[in-house]
Amino acid sequence: MIESLGSISKYLGLPINSSSHGHMIDNMIGWVHWLMILLFIGWGAYLIITVIKFNSKNNPKANYNGVQSHYSQYAEYGVIVFEAFLLIGLSIPLYSQLKTSLPNNNEVHHVRVIAQQFAWNIHYPGDDGKFGDTDINLVDEESNPIGLVRDGNGADDIVTINQMHLPVNQQVMIHLSSKDVIHSFGIPEMRIKQDAIPGMTIPFFFTPTMTTDDFLQKINGTKREGKGYEIACAQLCGNSHYRMKGYVTIDTEEKYNSWLVEQAEYIEEEEDDDW
Amino acid sequence: MSDSHHEESFWRKYIFSTDHKVIGIQYGITALLFLFLGFSLMMVMRWQLAYPDTAVPIVGSLVKWLADLNGFASDGNLPADLYNVFGAMHGTIMIFLGVVPIIVGAFGNYLVPLQIGAPDMAFPKLNMASYWVYFVGGVVMLVSFFLPGGAANSGWTAYPPLSDIATTGQTYWLIGMVFLITSSLLGSMNIIVTIVQLRAEGMTWMRLPFFVWSQLVTSFLLVLAFPPLEAAGIFQLMDRVFGTSFFLPSGLVIGGEILKVSGGGSPLLWQHLFWFLAHPEVYVLILPGMGILAEVIANNTRKPIWGYKSLVYSATFLGFMSFLVWAHHMFLTGMGQGMSVFFQTTTMIISVPSVIILTCFMLSLWGGSIRFTTPMLFALGWMPMFGIGGLTGLPLGLSTPDIHLHDTYYVIGHFHYVVAPGTIFAIFAGIYYWFPKMTGKMLNETLGKVHFYFSFIFMNGLFWPMLIQGLGGVSRRLSDGGASYAHAQEFLHWNVVMSYSAWLLAVAQIPFIYNLIKTLLADKSPNPDPNPWNATTVEWTDTTSPPLGHGNFEKTPVVHRGPYEYSVPGESTDFTPQTQN
Amino acid sequence: MSNKNLGHHITNYRNVFIYLLIGTALTVIASYVDFNVKDSIAGAIFVGLLIATIKGYLVAANFMHLNSEKKMIYWILMLTVFFLVLLLFIPLLWNLNSLSY
Amino acid sequence: MEIPYNVELREDTGLYNSKLGIWLFLASEIMLFGGLFSAYILLRTGAPVWPPIGEHGSIIHLLKDTIPHATFNTVILILSSVTMVMAWVALKQKNLGKYKMYLGTTIVCALIFLVVKYFEYSHKIHEGFVPAHDTYMALYFTLTGLHGLHIVGGIVVLAYLWGPGISMWNSEPERFTNRIEVAGLYWHFVDLVWIFLFPILYLLN
Structure with missing residues (x-):
């Protein structure tokens, strides 16, 4: 009832x-x-x-x-x-x-999200499953927005801006923090929202149950046709607060894994550039 | 003072007056002007929300002028930076410069001494000081509009670190707030001492009109809740002016640059100290409104208010509990389990006395002989509107639904239903009801009714769609009204509805303003009725004829009965004044 | 108030003055003593605040006449102290997470 | 019209107006300093070391040098509180000369307090320990600064009551005595705040 x-x-x-x-x-x-x-x-x-x-x-x-x-x-x-x-x-x-009701650690995808004016940095631990260290002295808005230390655990980490990919039907644990001011991470369709407080890392978790493709089918014919999931900022964070959005793609596990592989290749390319 | 009949100069009589009635009217006029300004800001914002990036009609050139002055690019439209300025200042002006001064400063000042049969406030000079400190605070706030970078732009909540790194306007905002807080403290201490010490003979606690009770509780809230915000304001001033880090944690990177501060502070400290005030502040806004309602309802139903004692106890309990719920504004700041349980429980508890108060008002209608005067219409309109405001607070006060509704338009809809119809309707009811007391002239009833009906319709047109947008998940404080976000697409057309309602709501105020001016300019009848509503409370009886002259009462009032003795069986008239033997 | 009564007051004020001076001396001495509670200065903080509270009580009760004040004042102060305690509990409600962004 | 209960006590409350007024004001002051103390606890418990180490290292050694000054200031403030209450007693005894002497002592004590404070501040600032140095210094300057402002406000009021305000003694002696009692309540409160500021800022680090 x-x-x-x-x-x-x-x-x-x-x-x-x-x-x-x-x-x-x-x-x-x-x-x-x-x-x-x-x-x-x-x-x-x-x-x-x-x-x-x-x-x-x-x-x-x-x-x-x-x-x-x-x-x-x-x-x-x-x-x-x-x-x-x-x-x-x-x-x-x-x-x-x-x-x-914290999920069993082995079955959870851990993702760090670092908010900043006015973007969402998404940090994946890479193959080793461990997040690399960060150092604010390494921050470079162009090439390294979160100040990732690119050796040790951080060597294989994947960092994207405003592009969050997640596998469907798997528990995701997000570790949310902020570089500058207070933001709020919300995905209305997932019924999650969490303030990002600078100086704190706040974990929360959820399980997406519908892939972006299925979702796009469902909203065919409505006013938002063709527009998938988005991260919406809910806390006033400055003049571009109104367009501080990130894109969320929920994929099947295979597609997600191949996306990870693709992203990992970019890291190697970057390192080649350095040489 | 009154013994020597020397003529007081214009300045002493009307500008630097120590007479509570003059100060009350000064507060009233200033606060009405600020309400108008706050409303105008909102109209410009609503235009931007409905038609992003198009020039604002009528005042477009003014907006462009202001934007140029602040250093923002504008073609008569409202740029995002200026939108944030308007948003922050709309909230600040409406709450701290509009509603509180009118409902405590004007109504409290004017009516409390009259209703308890006192010759004046306990400290007339402090009373004058409180008005002028408020005035200076208002001027500081106004001046900040013309600074480079504009006025404060971090929301009326001024959350750091955003407010710590904001433009100079924020410093002015803080200085202005210190003045406003000081003014409120002086005013509210004065009201408490007046009520406790200067009650006329026979005016026992349970014979006080409910309006006086509401002012007493409100004043206690102001005295005890405002200082923590003052402390927080001082910290933020230190952060901004002396570069300290009260609200700044270590390791902030702003715009790619490492912020050069010592760090070690906490942004949540501000939120705690802020909401420690700002939640009681909600009751500061609504309780005196309820007080006005009680007076108007009893008078226009021609029967005693139902459950006077429950009203008094509920209001007192409400005031006490309002200190225990502040963190329900912070459910999503990573708060622990225990805290969330505690604060949602206290929030549910505080809803009970609100329900009791509303129930008492509604039950007061039963068995009455209702006169549909303009003040009564506003009171009747208040009930369902405040009902919506209160009810929509439930899902927000529970932490689970709040996950979806936090910082959406649902929140905006909720508190606007509480403070816009909830408080402003009460203020209108009060103005129509006590205008003859202040001026000796009645406002025109037909114009008043036009004012009410159109205000009622367009207020709903303005605020109801906010609840719809909020359930759809549309965030607040978006300067394009959500146009950038996918999930807001289905709700964008509501922006147009709301914006038209806002502009039409402004049109609906024209009969009111016209009514005020016309009545003020009209000749006064040589012998105005001192008690046109046939009311019972002390301010209508034994007073020096309206408008009140030097001194409040012709003979010192002695009170013999409760405040709402209407239609007492066996009496010849349907009202028995409190001072009647 | 009779002169005899005032005489009482004066003796009382002089005594309180001496107690306050002793209290001040004790606080300063205590700050140099190593209470050694698990390597922290928790012991010193406890003793320091205890002495401060006693001194504060002496001032409030005698100089501010709180030991014989009217009921209305007590009510207001009780309400204030209740909310003050609430305010002081804010930091305890919160675990400041260690800083790492 | 006269405001009643300026001098005489209201029967049911047993108070005169300004007595109630000053206690309400002190209630708001308690909440103001409560907010400050609350911030102190929060920042202190949140800091890994206290006082935090900043650009110029830790203040702790400099603080040890300041303890004698602060102790002296504590004694001075306590003394001023005693002379304040004695000034009120003198008025009760209708001894205006004694009143002027005691109140004058209070004002002088307050001025000495500020002078010591000035040297303390300038010493710290000279060594680079400005408010922005770390959260301890921020709290130190904010709390003692705000307390200092209260002292300044107190001096203004007391100087008025010592000088021009005294004319009320001739017209309304009881009302004037009440004024001194009320001013005294404020002054004792300022003393009371210092009694707590002294250990938490100077000693317990």
Whole structure:
């Protein structure tokens, strides 16, 4: 029942859900809106009735005592119970599920995202599965925006700008940080959002369930036709905040792996340049 | 003072006056002008959102002039930099220079001494100082518009590090805020002392009009919540002027350059200190509005307000709890489990007294004999609108739905429903209701009703689509209204709806402004009715005739009963003044 | 207030003055003592703040007459102290993550 | 019209107006310094070493030299608090000469405090320990600076009450005594803040 009543969220105009946990958030939003709609209809109906019934033309003499019944109290208790249910029954357990049910480390794709004015740097650990060190003295906006140390663990790391590729149906752990000011990393279709706070690295995880190709098919004929997933910045970060977007491509595992191989080749080319 | 009947000079009487009534009106006029300015900024922004990069009609050349002055490129359109300036200043002006001064400074100042039967505020000179400090704060804010780089542009929340590295306007913003905070502190201390010490004989705590209660709670919020923001403002000033790193962590790289500061600070420190004020601030905006509502509803239903004691306890509890919910603005800053549980629980708890207050107001209608005067229409319009504002707070106060809704237009819609119809409608109700007290003249009812109906329609046209956009995931503070983002494409047409509503909302204010000016210019009847609404509270009885002259009361009032004794069985009239023996 | 009463006050103020001087001396001495709690200065901080609190209490209670003040003032101060504690808890609510971008 | 309860006590609260007013003001001051102390705790617990090491190394050795100055300043401020309260007692005893002597001592103490502070500041700045040096220095200058501003404000008020303001003694002696009590409450609060600033900034590092 929790699912079916929550499905009102379909009519609320939420973006198409493309992650494994998204339906839980949608249900929660649906449930809250049920409470809101019920209360609002109740209030509205009551207000219309009283305004007509107790118009000074219809009721020239006011009653000093007014309402004597206790229905309003029952209604208030009802609201409290409903809110308690939303809080204890839904929000708290869901949130802890979303934040603490940490996946088994071996099956997770770790990706670092470093936000800056006004781009998203995506950092993959490469073949060795380990992130290289970074050093702010190495930062070069053209060639090395995150200041990656290109030896040891960092030798095979892949860094892209505004291009995030992820495999479908696999858990992804994002380690989010920022180089300069506060940004906020959001992918509306994945129902994830997280502030990027400079000086902190904040991990969060999700599982995409729909490839970009499938998604593009689904939105055929709508106003956003042809436009896939995007990272949206949600926290004011300066004059180009409005266009600080990154592109997200969800691929099948094979396609994703071949993309990784392709990116790894670029690194070798770069190193050739150095020689 | 009144003993010697020497004529006071114009300056002493109207400019540097220590009379709470004059100061109240000074606050009112200044704050209305700032509300108008804040509104105008918003209209220009809304044009940019609906028609990005096209010249703004009517004021396009003014926008271009300002942009040139600030050093931004503009062809009469609103460039992104200036959009951020307007956004930050719209919020700041509306909250700190518009609504708080009008609802505490003007209404509180004018009415609290009258409603409790006091001769003036407890500290008349401090009262004057509080207005002039506010005035200076306002001037500092206005001057900052003309600086190179424009006024503050990091949002009214001024989150560092962005605000730490912002243009000079931010420094002016901080200095202006220090003035405004000082003014609020002086004003609110004065109001508390006045209410505690200067109540007339017989005016016990449970005989205070609810408006006075709301001012008392509000003033406590201001006294205790503003100083932490002042501390934060001082830190940010230090960061900006002396290069300290209170809010700057080590290792920042800005625009490819390593930021040359010592580091070691925390951007979250600002957010904590800021929201420690800014959440109680929400109740500073809404509680006095509720106070006005109680007065208007009781008077126009001709019956006592329902559940006076529940109202008082709820308002007090609301004030107390408002200090315990601040971090629900920060759910997505990487907060731990326990903290998120604590803050969403307190947030749900604080919704209960709000529901009780709204319920009391609605139940007050039952059994009444409702007069549909303009103030009452605004009060009736307030109820569903504040209802929407309160209800849309629920999904935002719970951390799980907040993951999707955080920093979207849903947030904007939510708090505008609370503060725009919620507070501004109450302010309008108050202006129409107490105008005869201030001037001895009634505002025109027909014009008032036109003002209400059109305001009601266009406010909804302006704010309802925000909720739709927010559910669609459209971020706030985007200077192109979302045009750059794929997921916003399906919601862009709403920008046009909202923008037209905003401009039409401005048109809907013309009858109000016309009404004000026309009535002020009209001749006063030689013997104005001192109590045109047949009200019970002390400000309408035993006073020196309206508009109030020197001194407040002809004879020192003595209070014999509660504030809302309407339609008492067995009485000859349907209202029994508090001072009636 | 009678003169005898005032005399009491004066003796009291003189005593408090002496206690405060002793407190100051103790604080300074304590700062040189190695309390040696797990290699940290936690012990010194505890002792230092304890003495400061006692001194603060002496000032507030005697010079500021808080030991015989009206109920209204107590209520306001209790409310303030409650919110002050809340404010001081802000840093404890947070684990500052180690800095690495 | 006269504002009631300027001199006489209101029956149900037992207070005169400015007594309540000053306590509300002090309540807001408590919250202001609470915000500052909160920042101190947060930045200190977040720092790997305290005081942090910056461009000019650590302040710690310089601080050891300052302890005598700061201790002297603490004693001076405590003394000024005692003379402040004695000034009020003198007015209660209707002894205006004694009042002027005690209040004058308070003002002189406050001025000495500022002079010592000035030497302390200039010494640190001279050695390169400016506010931007590290978060400890930032806190040090902000907290003591704001406290210093309170001292300056206090001096202005006390000097007024010592000089021109004294004329009220002839017209309304009780109201004037109340003024001194209220000014004293403020002054003791400034002293009280210093009692906490002294260990956390100078000693416990």
